[in-house]
Amino acid sequence: MKNAGELLISKITSFISSLTPIAVEEVKTSLSQILKDFHVEKVEIDEKHPDLEEKISLFLTSKTLEGLSKGTVKGYKQELDLYANVIKKRVKDVTSSDIRLYLASLQNVKMSTMGKKLSVLKSFFGWLASEEIIDRDPTKKIKTPKTEKLLPKALKIEELEMLRESCKTVRQRAFIEVLYASGTRLSEIHQLNIDDINMQSMSTTVVGKGSKERSVFLSFKALYHLKKYLKQRKDDCEALFVTERKPYRRISKRAIQDEVKKVAKAAGLSHKVTPHVLRHTFATLTLNNGAELVAIQELLGHSSADTTLRYARITEDRKREQHKKYLVI
Structure with missing residues (x-):
């Protein structure tokens, strides 16, 4: 051999x-x-280059220490492992051509997905360059592919009411009202405990992206349905939302998504409704109702106002109303 x-x-x-x-x-x-003066070693098909594996591990450890969520770090690892299975080189030997070769090897991938994969590689190689592990960043010259900027989906007021009326259980109604009124992410609601809710101020503190804390608020309607749900519970679990059957425990994020999906199906809504759509709905409806952009930015936990601006899409009636109200004649 x-x-x-x-x-x-x-x-x-x-x-x-x-x-x-x-x-x-x-x-x-x-x-x-x-x-004869070199040691040659073959990298097996299912084997990653040891140098690349080591640098990926260092990168992920660094991002964890920076406070990135477990989900984000896991996503980075998955993307970098996929890359390491194709490009088997030491990080300092990787070229822009290698990165392009990897991206070109991806079959039937949407441009938005391609952009996300490149973003992870840019983050990885940018970190290596900043740490002076490599002399140059091979992703620097590669432009992120242009993608169509889709507006975040949001429910109309009548669709929100249809959703409310289609709730079959007290828990479903509590899900809908709390998610909508607070404008929180699914992960933020999932980790809340009963004691986290201040019933007097109708508020709570959630931990968002980058482990940043912020205050969010409930409406009278949301608080009413949440109290109704908590009152009918027969368990001693600390979680704000729990499973319907014993042993009672904190409900999973997937289960919350499934409950919202069931309600949307019962309401006959044709488009996809998720907890994130309720967050979009909160942002869009409150902005349309005259809320200040900077306030919504704080409530949503956005680090940049540009992100919040994506929600600032108003209806034709609202445009006409604003034109009449503020035009100087």
């Missing part, structure tokens, strides 16, 4: 001979002389 060096010589010789006639044995002898 050929060792790694012999295999490499055979492959190089075969490649050269496909381009031009050569004396095969002479070329092999010459290549053997060149490679």
Whole structure:
């Protein structure tokens, strides 16, 4: 069986001979002389380059220490593992061409997904460059693909009412009202406990992206349905929302999504309704009702006002009303 060096010589010789006639044995002898001062090791198909594995591990550890959520770090790891399965090189040897080759190898991938994958690679190699582990960032010259900017989906007021009226259980109604009134992310609601809710001020503190805390608020309607749900519970679990069956425990994020989906189906809403759609609805309806952009930015936990601006899409009636109200004549 050929060792790694012999295999490499055979492959190089075969490649050269496909381009031009050569004396095969002479070329092999010459290549053997060149490679005798090098240690050649073959990377197996299912094996990642050890240097790349090590640097990915360091990167993920750094991001964890920076306070990124477990979900974000896990997402980084998944994307970087996929990359490491294709490009088997030491990080300092990776070129822009390698990155393009990897992206080109992705089959049937949407441009938005391609952009997300490139974003992870830019974050990884940018970190390596900033830590002076590599001399240059091979992703720096690669532009993020342009994608169509889709507006966040939001329910109309009548659709929100249809959702409310289609709730079959007290718990479903509590889900809908709390998610909508607070404008929170699914992960933020999922981790709340009963004691976190201040019934007097109708508020709570949630931990958002980057482990940042912020205050969010409930409406009278949301508080009413939440109290109704808590009053009919027969368990001693600390979680704000729990499973319907014993042993009672904190409900999973997937289960909350499924409950919202059931309500939307019962309401006959054709488009997809998720906890995040309720967050979009909170932002859109409150902005349309005259709320200040900076206030909504704080309530949503956005670090940039540009992110919040995506929700600032008002109806034609609202545009007409604002034109009449503020036009100087």
